[in-house]
Amino acid sequence: MATEIAAAGRVARAKQRATRLTARDRVAVGFMVGIPLVFVVGLVWLPTLASVYLSFTSWDGIGGLDTINWVGTTNYDQIFSIYPPFWPALRHNLIWLAFLAVLPTTFGLLLAYLLDKNIRGTRAYQSVFFLPVVLSLAVVGFIWQLVYAPEQGLINNVLGTTEQGNLIDWLGNPKINLWAVLVAAAWRHAGYIMILYLAGLKSVDPALREAAAIDGASEWYAFRTVVFPALRPINIVVLVVTVIEALRAFDIVYIINRGRNGLELLSVLVTDNIIGEASRVGYGSALAVILLVIALVPIITFIAHEFREQWS
């Protein structure tokens, strides 16, 4: 009801405004929207389309644009069949996503839930868990290199595994380094998620919780039936943030070992095709398009969720 009135009001106002813009105002609006649009379309959307186009071509990137050859789906065929790092990289990205979505996200929610109770020192706790969020992933990579260093690192010294026989090479051993890096990534991600959920919890009606408590519901039951469903809008944001973070993951592995030897990621493969030795534009673009296709899922989810009501 209220939204209908608002919508009707909006239409009325729209008509009024459309007639009121003077010629000078039109020029002003043109600049206000036009210049930012040039940046976004020119530097983001145009290259996105170019990526899609180039992924069906072969080009060494040195010759002029007329040396671009259309090769159909050859790049994709080769990536899926004979490009050794592709499947590991895709698998690592998926593990990255699953790990972030399960552990740090749940932990962030748990922290937010606990810190949202009226407990003493909640601000101090929040600051501690939030600290890694302001650090760049590059610095996070450095810090964790110190923690994981084989002979001089914190963890091996605490575990007593610094001798030749039992040394654990956390970042060098391709069987475990992905998990070691994921712990570092989770360290940063959990604080981010905690902040988002803390904001979400503030908007949960306290009367609902109160009612559940008076009814004698257990805390877990009340959380499942009252609190969590009320967090639905934040859950979507958290999901989108997590998926996008997992697809963007790059800095931390690049700092540690340039994304090799167990730390291959799609983002690293794309980058290597540009600044690496083998500059193969079509190949790099095809990898980028695969990344794009995966990324479209959370992007469309988010857009649909945020702008659904505004379409009317």
Add this chain to the structure above:
Amino acid sequence: MTSDVASLPIAEAAERRGLRWPRIRLHMFLILCAVLWLAPVVWTLYTSLRPYSATAEHGYVSIGGPFNFENYSKAWQQADMLHFFLNSLLITVPALVITLFFASCVAFVVTKLSWRFNVVLLIVFVAANLLPQQVILTPLYRMYLEIPLPTWLSENGKMYDSFVGLIAIHVAFQVGFCTFVLSNYMKTIPSTLNDAARVDGAGVARQFFGIILPLCRPALAALATLEFTWIYNDFLWAVVLIQSGDKRPITSALAQLQGQFFTDYNLLAAGAMLAALPTLIVFALLQRHFISGLTLGASKG
């Protein structure tokens, strides 16, 4: 509101009565987590404050001084960190200011003036911010090699390897997020304010600069804090779009300093702490703004 007030005394009374033990357990859990959370940073700080000789003698995981800022002064001088900090400043500040200005303009038009493509326009901006950077990397790199710039802006006459190029991509990428946050914020400002000004004959520019923009100060402060951190923390764009080592901002310069100058873990720790310093200052002084920027983006206006 009433339940809010009522629930506080109940919770407190409950805590005073039999519920003490669960509270203590809760605090023990949180303290344990907090210690684990701080350990990597404290460890880095601790290593950075001990000279190499001390760690060589006692081992890295050991107690025993001396403690001083030797590693910091060494890292600062050897790696010429001031130079890289200046690069970061010259990239971050213009990128930040332009991003916020562009975003305010677009948000104003889509929320306060009505035209047919409002929502589409907003989606064009917001979706751009959500793409993984690598999607556009390859063509962008080629474009940057082709787009000419006057030599007073870029020594080699190209967008590639120039501050302008780096600033431009930061603006293009970040403007979407800021537009989203600002448009949500501007929706909460009653339209009657600028409508009244319009009736009084104020043009679009006057309504924007004179009325709406000043009211957005809290959102702009939050976004400025957030965007400062994000742009300063950028690693990828600088690694790919800057070729000359001496033009790199500090965050991406770290990777190349690691092999060249930071020869031991003590120096590496000091270098990492120095590079993190601006963001740690933001954390200490502007944490509230940072958080409100994040949550403004997450909750709908």
